[in-house]
Ligand SMILES: NC(=O)C1=CN([C@@H]2O[C@H](COP(=O)(O)OP(=O)(O)OC[C@H]3O[C@@H](n4cnc5c(N)ncnc54)[C@H](O)[C@@H]3O)[C@@H](O)[C@H]2O)[C@@H](O)CC1
């Protein structure tokens with residue numbers, strides 16, 4: 001799985017898997033979360049205090065699911081939520097509901113992010129469409145200012161997954177678990193520098209050149 005794909009390819013492979021093949025989006029989200037969680041454990045980060053910084057797109061949903069996987073293992077985890085939960089995607093709204101069931105604490109205090117030992121960056125993935133500003137930028141700057149280890153989901157937030165450019169500000173990750181295939185922007189100098197160690201996770205999404213098409 002060494003090929004690299006564009007944002008448009010990532011989105012069309014996702015849509016094909018969900019709409020044509022019929023694997024539910026929530027299943028893919030759960031696999032993305034489990035892959036991120038397994039890499040988090042294997043890479044041996046200090047999980048004394050974990051904060052998941054999540055927005056309300058599907059990248060955020062992946063992160064909220066990771067928070068639950070940590071919580072059920074008795075790891076101290078909180079969610080710093082950015083954006084309006086009323087505008088969450090269906091899958092992310094469902095993950096928020098599950099997080100509430102498990103009583104995962106939500107914090108609005110950036111000091112909790114600053115004092116974490118490990119931060120999960122689940123702000124934006126391939127859906128980033130404009131420069132990061134306001135509260136989102138404050139959170140990214142706080143993440144980058146800490147000594148905490150930072151683990152990005154899919155793409156370090158703020159990096160354009162096509163060009164590798166920083167859109168406003170971008171998370172400087174120690175490692176990134178990217179879904180299905182590398183993203184071309186992560187192979188540029190700026191992209192690489194923000195991605196850190198790159199893990200590619202097979203979550204059941206494949207391109208048209210995959211074995212799936214062999215009749
Ligand atoms: N759809 C799928 O099949 C899967 C998606 N997955 C995850 O979902 C991600 C893509 O999810 P989405 O398409 O929801 O996109 P994102 O979660 O990356 O973000 C999109 C949301 O952020 C907003 N946004 C974009 N740039 C912004 C900015 N600068 N400031 C404020 N808001 C901004 C958009 O309006 C949109 O609401 C992937 O990167 C991956 O992490 C995974 O769960 C696996 C399956």
Ligand SMILES: [K+]
Nearest residue numbers: 121124155157
């Ligand atoms: K991210």
